[in-house]
Amino acid sequence: MSQSRNDERRVAALDRTGLLSARSDETFLSLVGVAADAFGAPIATISLIDAERQFYFEKVGITVASSERCTSFCTRTIEGDGIAVILDAAQDPHWCDNPMVTGAPYIRFYAGVPLRIDGHAIGTFCLIDTAPRAGFSEGECRRLERYAAIALEMLELRARHANRDSARMRFRHMAETSPDAMIVYDAEGGILHWNGSAERLFGHDAAAALRLGVADLTAGQDDRAPWFDDAPGAIREAEIRLRDGSARAVEVALSRWSEGGETIRGAVLRDTSQRREREAALHALAHRDALTGLANRALMRLRLEAMLAAGPVAVLLVDLDGFKDVNDTVGHAAGDEVLKEAAARLLACLRDSDVVARIGGDEFVVALPGCGDPSAGGDVADRIVAAMAEPFPVQERSVRIGASVGLALAPAQAESIDELLFCADLAVYKAKADGRHRHRLYTPSLRAAVSDRQRFVHEFPRALAQEEFVLHYQPQIRLRDGALVGAEALIRWRHPEHGLLEPPAFLPALLASRHAVAVNDWVLRTACRQAAAWLPRAGPHFRMGVNACATRLHSGEIAGVATAILAETGLAPGSLELEITEAVVLAHEAATTAALHALRARGIGIAFDDFGTGYASLSLLDEVPVTRLKIDRSFVRKMNDTPDVPVIRAILQLAEGFGLDVVAEGIETEDQLRRLRRKGCAEGQGYLFSPPVEPEAFAARFLPETVPAP
Incomplete structure (x- = not known):
């Protein structure tokens, strides 16, 4: 049979439904609204397609009532057998010149499911985004098909002029296909029906639910606001009371319709407790x-x-x-x-x-x-x-x-x-x-x-001239197999009178003095020279971590200085990682961010040290070209006291979302190592592996005598 003849029969089937002259109501609006929210799409529609035009039976995110069929993405969807997905229309040869791509609504992503009545595709249930997407998983496809099945059932019932019983059945079918909890109740709040997801959420079985009212499900609230909002289709937050007496945070989307002169309401509930936990952790x-x-x-x-x-x-x-x-x-x-x-x-x-x-x-x-x-x-x-x-x-x-x-x-x-x-x-x-x-x-x-911290200030020039400063190195280890992946260079002072001084004894005064830049340049040069010497034995993926000089960062000189030192020492940019702290970035935010982008453009890594201990770390991840997060040792130590540390879990999730590597500091016990490994942390450093040691001791313990295979 010709394509033209098939389309004639399809349009005739659409005409028989009477849907082109029917009007939508809050239930359809609620459905497309919930679908748009569930998939994070700005536009969602239920469309009907006749011979010439595509009509938007219900929609969110657009205002037009119809569009030409010849430019419609949904036209192609109804010609297929299943879901149609276009991840980036601007890169698709078939769609890149389409006026709906090059002009309003500027479609980039599209996913649509054909809606079939009596075997004919009369329209679609679709999602539209103005930004492309990297993928649309099988699970998302199944979820969209479930929403489309709900829409189709609702369209069929509308076409048949459903009575009160069939209207309740419509919600029953819709509810049982939804992963979200759904409740249907009367004007007095008496529960008429709820689905399996609601049963699992509240802990009451369906029979027990019919003996309850929606007010019995509300935590700590005497009024009926969570259930009787006058703006159906809106999404609001509420707390519900579960069977065991505990409270749970949910999002509630309401709908309302009339049956036999009575007002019937529906609520779709989505559990937001895990999101609240993540927000609390952040x-x-x-x-x-x-x-x-x-x-x-x-x-x-x-x-x-x-x-x-x-x-x-x-x-x-x-x-x-x-x-x-x-x-x-x-x-x-x-x-x-x-x-x-x-x-x-x-x-x-x-x-x-x-x-x-x-x-x-x-x-x-x-x-x-x-x-x-x-x-x-x-x-x-x-x-x-x-x-x-x-x-x-x-x-x-x-x-x-x-x-x-x-x-x-x-x-x-x-x-x-x-x-x-x-x-x-x-x-x-x-x-x-x-x-x-x-x-x-x-x-x-x-x-x-004179502050106790300033007692060494006058000795810094001599210490630098007579090479009293030395570097110790702490290994960074790949947690899954114990392989060496890098080292962090840490300064010490071999004082002629006081012996080997740790950084707390002199570093605050040094960083506040005019000698800070010279000492920082010496540290960077020495560490790069040492890394270049170790690289043949450590392997090409070995990196050297060095604290970035705050003054060089704020002045914008750091990229040029680092490049010159790399050329002088023969170390590749990818083998150097400069560590920054939030305080250093925020001190001169614009200038520092520009300098960090210049470093990253040269291939030098940027590690965010002591991550999570400051105030604006989360926002900085969007602005600073960080390649690695360092989990602060205080969070790792907290693992000694609790089976789960939400902050560590949040940092690992953030890193995964931003595409960043992670190294945990301060690992001291085998238990910490095992738990970090199970959480998916890739790398770590700490006294379990080795304290910072002199270069000779580092090489003897961690570097093989033979060159590792590439």
Whole structure:
């Protein structure tokens, strides 16, 4: 039979349905709205196609009532047997010149299912997007076909002028094909029908549901707002009450129609609890310290800003005395226990309105709103000192540390956040200099004192000239097989009087001095030269991680300096990875981002260090050309206390979504290794594999004598 004859019969079948003169209602609008939301498509339609035109029986995302059949994507769909998918119409030779692609609505992605009545394709159920898609899975195809089946059933019932019973059957068929919970109820809220998905969600079987009203399903709300919204088709959030008494967050899409003069309503519910969990984890990632649960530095600054605007504020900077000895003698796990107990003791010393944050390894900030009296602030400081002097129970033993506290007042002594914290910092060093385990109030005379952190400043030129700085290297390991994939270069100072100094002893003062650029350039050059020497034994995929110089980044010079050093040392750009922190990027955001793009354009990797410990890390992933995320050691240590660390799961999901590699820092136990491996973390570093060691020790332990096969 000719194609023309087939089309004539198809159009005749469409005419017999009477659908071209029928009107849609809220149920059809709800269906296409839910489908558009489910697939993230801006446009979804139920279309009817006659001999000349395509009519949009129901639609979301477009306003026109019809379009010419000759340009319609759906015309091709009704000629086929099944679902039609076009991932990018602009790249498809058949569609690239179509006026609906080159002009409004600028179609790039299309997926449509033919709707057949009595064997004839009278129209389509389709999704349209103005952006192309990388794929449309088999599961998505099946889901779209289910929505199309629902639409077809509804069209058939409309064409047959269904009575009240058949209208309820329509929802029954629609509900049973939907993965979402669906409920049909009367004007008084009595449940008439719900599907298997609703049964599984609420925990009530169908028989029990008929004895309930929708008000019985609402958590903590006496009104009927979640079920009787006057705007059917809209999607709103609500909390429902399950059979076991627990609450669950859902999205509710409502519909409404009339049967025999009575108003009947329908609700489609989608469980959003997992999304809420992810959002909560990401919020904690940006605002909370992972180990203690206290506010982090960013959240403390937000709270302090509000307090300063409202009135006087006292700030106490709390530094634990002797905490490093706990880490060195009992271990980092014990140190974490001490920090968590210290956080609990701080909270016990404060009012509900006070705020406490962990801002460093063993540093805490306490803010007392409304307190401008040094005596009142001193009383709180003394309570904290006394609380920290009590023994800490750790691993069936007790350890004693203590605390030094610096107190500063606003607006009496400072008017800005940075100035207030600086004054408290000077007061802490005064407390430590006076013997520790006490508090000191800031006084202007402290500014004249030389900070303990600055005691080495005058020695930096000599240290650089006489090559007292050295690099140690910590291996980065592929977790699935233990293979070496890289190393991180870490600076040490072989001081002629004090021996080998770790970075905390001198690095803050060095980075704040005029010698920072020269030392950073030396570190980069030395690390690149070492990587080039190791590369024949380590293999072509070996990379060297080096902290990026903040000054070079902010000035925009870093790309040129790095390129010159790579050429000088003979190291390929792909074998170098520069590590950045959020603070470095945010300090001069526009200039720094441009410099990072220049580095990435040269093939140099960019690793985001200490990821998750700051405030704007999530937004920065869209702007900074990062290639790798480094999970901060504080999150890895938290795995000692809980079977699941949502922050680690969130970071791995973010990395997968952005196409980034991940390395976990601070791996110390086999259990941490196994759990990170199971979570899909590819790489890691930490004391389980090796502490940072001298280059000779690194080569002897991790580099084979023979060149590895390519």
